[in-house]
Amino acid sequence: MLYKSFIVTGEVNKTVLDPGLISTVAEPKTILSVYVTVDEYHDNFVEGWIETKRILEIPDRLLDTHFKVGSDDAYQSTTKIIRIPIDEPISPGMIFKIGIRCGDPASVLTGCYEYRTTS
Numbered sequence: 001m002l003y004k005s006f007i008v009t010g011e012v013n014k015t016v017l018d019p020g021l022i023s024t025v026a027e028p029k030t031i032l033s034v035y036v037t038v039d040e041y042h043d044n045f046v047e048g049w050i051e052t053k054r055i056l057e058i059p060d061r062l063l064d065t066h067f068k069v070g071s072d073d074a075y076q077s078t079t080k081i082i083r084i085p086i087d088e089p090i091s092p093g094m095i096f097k098i099g100i101r102c103g104d105p106a107s108v109l110t111g112c113y114e115y116r117t118t119s
Contacts, residue, residue, distance in 0.1 A: 001032065004113045008099050010106035015047060017099030021113050023090035028118045030089045031096045035082055036111035037064045038100075045101040046109060048086065051094050056084065060100075060107060089118060 006018040023029040036046060038060045046063065048056030064080040090096050100109045 002115050002117070004115070006098060006109075006111060006113065008109040010044060010100040010102035010108060012102060012104045012106050015099055015101040017047075017049065017097040020095040020097035021090065021115060022095050023092050025092040028090070028092050029096075029115050030118050031086045031113060031115050033083050033085045033087070033114045034098055034111055035114065036084065036098070036109060037066050037082070039108040039110070040065060042103065042105050042107050044103060044107045047099050047101055048084075049097045049099070050088065050090060055088060056086065056098075058084065066110070083114075 004021060008016055008018045010016050021029060021031060034048065041061050044060045046056065046058045046060060047054055058081070062081050064082045098109065098111070100107050
């Protein structure tokens with residue numbers, strides 16, 4: 001398995017996607033899962049896209065957060081999602097992108113892709 005990190009800084013009333021995980025003819029890929037956290041809960045949505053097809057839409061409140069980590073009133077997450085299984089092949093020439101659809105205020109999405117190259 002291989003991993004690629006991402007950070008997506010959301011913008012108010014927009015969907016912002018990262019540059020993505022590119023599948024090529026020389027190195028086709030399958031996206032296995034994404035690991036994600038959000039900076040704070042703002043009722044925004046994490047989205048995953050393969051080109052123009054949305055395959056993932058999850059409210060931020062279901063995800064883990066790193067808000068106030070190390071402080072006395074830090075969130076103690078025990079039931080939030082950290083790993084989102086996907087297991088979708090990405091056709092050569094296509095891109096899987098993760099992003100955040102924000103209202104007001106915006107959020108920051110941090111994580112990594114878990115993927116493998118396929119033959």
